[in-house]
Amino acid sequence: MAMNTPEIPLFPLNTVLFPGMPLHLHIFEPRYKEMVQKCLHEKMEFGILLLHETQLCQVGCTARITQILRQFENGSMDILTEGRRRFRVLDVLNRESYLEAVVEYFDDESEDIPSDLLKKVLNAYQKMIRLQTRGVGAIRGIFDPVHFSFIIASTIDMVLKDRQSLLELTSTTERIRKLDTALLVTMQKLDKQEKLKRVAEMNGHGKHEPEESESEDGE
Structure with missing residues (x-):
């Protein structure tokens, strides 16, 4: 893993973003309006970190602004973002109205993932999608196991x-x-x-059966 220590703006939230x-996001605080404007102007990503019970986690994921959905007269805005790269915080900077950090990006370690495990989880995921109305989308053909693991992680209900x-794991197999x-x-x-x-x-149908049997209109 190549050492890369850029500086990025931070946006602490009570959520976990995956690649x-x-x-x-609804941006309304002045400091984050400023941050978003900088990211738009400089075409840069910002880091989302989980803020859980006043504790700021040290591993997060960058977000790229993909669309400005709505802008308000007071400068607030609704934006759509997409998770990009995972990072570890090396140092927190307090130079701006919002937090910034020196970070290093990281990826999963290279490993052979059991094909039977992938098939099992893929089938379970597709069954879950059929029973739900939500989901990022279907997975077709050959896929990247790392990307696959984050698709599932982003759609399944789990505690923060x-x-x-x-998010912090570097073993794709362990995550799956x-x-x-x-x-x-x-x-x-x-x-x-x-x-x-x-x-x-069935109970609802049974409850109305006597009434329906007496009616010529039936159903």
Whole structure:
């Protein structure tokens, strides 16, 4: 891994951003209006760090502004961003109204990932998408396992601490194993919700059956 220590603006948030993940932001604080304007003018990314219980995490992901959705008269704006590169904070700078940091970027380590694990998790993910209305999109053909792992991480419901842990991992295999477990829990919840929904529909239908049998209009 090549050492690269650029300086980037920081935007602490109560969320975890993953590479490739879209994130909508409403910018209203003066310091972050200034930060966004600088990023737009200089075509630079800014770093999103999880701010959890007053504690600022030291590993985050840069965000690239892809679209300005709406601008308001007071200077506030709605923007659409996309996660790009993971980074570690080396030093925090207090030169501007917003925080900046000296960072180093990092990637996953090169490794062979078990094909059976990839297939298992891919099938579980696709099943989850079929049961939900949300998702980044379908995965077709040959795919990059690292990108694949972040797609799942960005769509699955997990507590912030676990999401941060996935972001910090440098082993793709370990991340996918953790996602395999998380997908299992999610699928169990979705299956339970689906069964309860069917029971509720059957109960609702049964409740009105006597009334419907007396009506010539039927349904």
